[in-house]
Amino acid sequence: xxxxxxxxxxxxxxxxxxxxxxxxxxxxxxxxEMLAPDQVEALRTGAIDVALxxxxxxxxxxxxxxxxxxxxxxxxxxxxxxxxxxxVRPADLAGVDLIVHAADRHSVMHDVVFGLLRDAGxxxxxxxxxxxxSTLVTLVAGGGLGAAVVPEPVTALALSGVVYLPLLPxxxxxxxxxxxxxxxxxxxxxxxxxxxxxxxxxxxxPR
Numbered sequence: 001x002x003x004x005x006x007x008x009x010x011x012x013x014x015x016x017x018x019x020x021x022x023x024x025x026x027x028x029x030x031x032x033e034m035l036a037p038d039q040v041e042a043l044r045t046g047a048i049d050v051a052l053x054x055x056x057x058x059x060x061x062x063x064x065x066x067x068x069x070x071x072x073x074x075x076x077x078x079x080x081x082x083x084x085x086x087x088v089r090p091a092d093l094a095g096v097d098l099i100v101h102a103a104d105r106h107s108v109m110h111d112v113v114f115g116l117l118r119d120a121g122x123x124x125x126x127x128x129x130x131x132x133x134s135t136l137v138t139l140v141a142g143g144g145l146g147a148a149v150v151p152e153p154v155t156a157l158a159l160s161g162v163v164y165l166p167l168l169p170x171x172x173x174x175x176x177x178x179x180x181x182x183x184x185x186x187x188x189x190x191x192x193x194x195x196x197x198x199x200x201x202x203x204x205x206p207r
Contacts, residue, residue, distance in 0.1 A: 001050045002039045002051045004035065072167040080163070082165070086166075087165055091120045133157075137150070138159065
């Protein structure tokens, strides 16, 4: 099973417990911090059976189902002036150095962040581009190198030196479950197809 960065911290712990309880005797392998293009390729080749990813997944051979909608938050260095507020708008990020996912790896979050800034008329100031979500948040914590827009489940990475504030208006991003169309190759694939939507929906999902 492959997991996008934020799912690694928020969804994988619950899912792994359910899998162990429901399918005893089956060995599972989990791959965290995977970007959607890498997950799609791994599904194609059979390297993984289920992907917890962020759509879009431009491959008609995959069945993708939305699990929930995650709100977006801004991760700020604890000493940043914006931490005096209770929420942040995209326009407030004008002049703020940003840490983003790398463009060359076709990250969904990279496009989301650039779209938010563009729509707000904010000239982006990119300080660093990184591959992993954990690295992104670590750089925010490490000496005020910049701020970052991330899905709310990333707040599970409660690092010292980082403050998370809601981003308004309340935009959301969709984690989805991707599986190959057709017969399931393994018990993990069959279980993920039929159960993960209910197992992974939590309080972040709007009612």
